[in-house]
Amino acid sequence: MxxxxxxxxxxxxxxxxxxxxxxxxxxxxxxxxxxxxxxxxxQENGLAVSAESPSFNSDSENQSDELRSHYPASFDYQKLYPNLAIDNDFIYKEDLPKSVYLTFDDGPSSLTPQILDILKEYNIKATFFIVYNDSMESQALYKRMISEGHTIGVHSTCHQYHTIYQSPDAFLDDFAQTALMLEQVTGVKPEILRFPGGSINSYNKAVYPQIIGEMLRRGYTYYDWNVSADDATSTVTEKQIYSNVINGVKRYNKSIVLMHDLSNKSDTVSALPDIISELKSEGYTFYPLTKDVRPVAFDYVD
Ligand SMILES: [Zn+2]
Missing domain, CATH: 1.20.5 (Single alpha-helices involved in coiled-coils or other helix-helix interfaces)
Structure with missing residues (x-):
C-alpha cells in the first residue's frame, strides 16, 4: 500500500x-x-534618500560643533560705532584693461612727500593705506593726498596683529580711531581699507570671517593685493623692488600693487620713477582705488 x-x-x-x-x-x-x-x-519625485546621504552620526555632529564654533557668541559688536558705515548702494565697475593700482601701506612717513612729488611728476594717482598719525605734518600730507586726487584708505591705528585680531570689537576699536581722524582732518570719509597683514593671515584665523563680514556689512570695501614689491624686508634692493613689481604687473590685466611708505623704505622711493616709466611705456594706466573697483581678495581658507 x-x-x-x-x-x-x-x-x-x-x-x-x-x-x-x-x-x-x-x-x-x-x-x-x-x-x-x-x-x-x-527618485522621480526627488524624495529618495540614498545610502550615500550624510547621516547624523557622531562624526557629522562633531563637524557641526566645529562649524558652529566659528560663529561668535554675540553679535553685539554690530552696535559699536553706528556712524562707522558708508553708503553701500553701488556695484563694482568692469575692470579696466592694463590697469595698475599702486598702494602704499604704513605711512605717512618722512618719505611720503617724495612719493607724492613723483606721482605728481608723472601725473598718476595712487592709494595710501594709513597708519594713525595726527601730527601737523601728517595732517598736511592727508590733505595734500586728497587735493592731488589720491585715495586714502584705513590701514590701522596700532598695527599690532595680536591686539587688533583679538575680536571684532578690538578690530573696530582700532579701525574707528584712524577712520574718524582721517575724516575729521580731510572732510572725506574713508571708504576702503586694507587689513594689516592682508585680510587672511596667520594671526586672524579665528576671527576673520566675523571681521570681514562686519566691515562689508558696514559698506567698506577691502583690498588685498596680487602684486607685491616685497619691500617689507630690510635686505631688498631697489633693483629687486623694480623687478618684483614689473614682473608681477605683466602677469595680470589688473594689478593691485603692495608697496610700503615707511621712513626706511628709500629703495621703494628710488625704484618708483623707473617702475612708472616702464609700465607707462608698456601701455599700462595707473588709477587710485575707489570702492567700486572690484577687489582683489585672498581666498578664505577651509
Ligand atoms: Zn601694514
Whole structure:
C-alpha cells in the first residue's frame, strides 16, 4: 500500500519543504522588484534618500560643533560705532584693461612727500593705506593726498596683529580711531581699507570671517593685493623692488600693487620713477582705488 506507507509520508514532507522554499524565494524576488519600483518613484519625485546621504552620526555632529564654533557668541559688536558705515548702494565697475593700482601701506612717513612729488611728476594717482598719525605734518600730507586726487584708505591705528585680531570689537576699536581722524582732518570719509597683514593671515584665523563680514556689512570695501614689491624686508634692493613689481604687473590685466611708505623704505622711493616709466611705456594706466573697483581678495581658507 502506497498511501499511509512510510514512503508516502516521506514524499509528503519533501513536497511541503519544496513548496515552502519556493514560496520564500518568490516573495523575496517580488519584494526586491517592488522596492526598486518604489525607489524609482521616490527618485522621480526627488524624495529618495540614498545610502550615500550624510547621516547624523557622531562624526557629522562633531563637524557641526566645529562649524558652529566659528560663529561668535554675540553679535553685539554690530552696535559699536553706528556712524562707522558708508553708503553701500553701488556695484563694482568692469575692470579696466592694463590697469595698475599702486598702494602704499604704513605711512605717512618722512618719505611720503617724495612719493607724492613723483606721482605728481608723472601725473598718476595712487592709494595710501594709513597708519594713525595726527601730527601737523601728517595732517598736511592727508590733505595734500586728497587735493592731488589720491585715495586714502584705513590701514590701522596700532598695527599690532595680536591686539587688533583679538575680536571684532578690538578690530573696530582700532579701525574707528584712524577712520574718524582721517575724516575729521580731510572732510572725506574713508571708504576702503586694507587689513594689516592682508585680510587672511596667520594671526586672524579665528576671527576673520566675523571681521570681514562686519566691515562689508558696514559698506567698506577691502583690498588685498596680487602684486607685491616685497619691500617689507630690510635686505631688498631697489633693483629687486623694480623687478618684483614689473614682473608681477605683466602677469595680470589688473594689478593691485603692495608697496610700503615707511621712513626706511628709500629703495621703494628710488625704484618708483623707473617702475612708472616702464609700465607707462608698456601701455599700462595707473588709477587710485575707489570702492567700486572690484577687489582683489585672498581666498578664505577651509
Ligand atoms: Zn601694514
Amino acid at each position: 502506497y498511501f499511509g506507507s512510510i514512503r508516502f509520508y516521506k514524499h509528503v514532507i519533501l513536497i511541503v519543504l519544496t513548496l515552502v522554499v519556493a514560496c520564500s524565494v518568490a516573495s523575496c524576488v517580488l519584494m526586491g522588484i517592488s522596492n526598486r519600483h518604489l525607489k524609482k518613484i521616490l
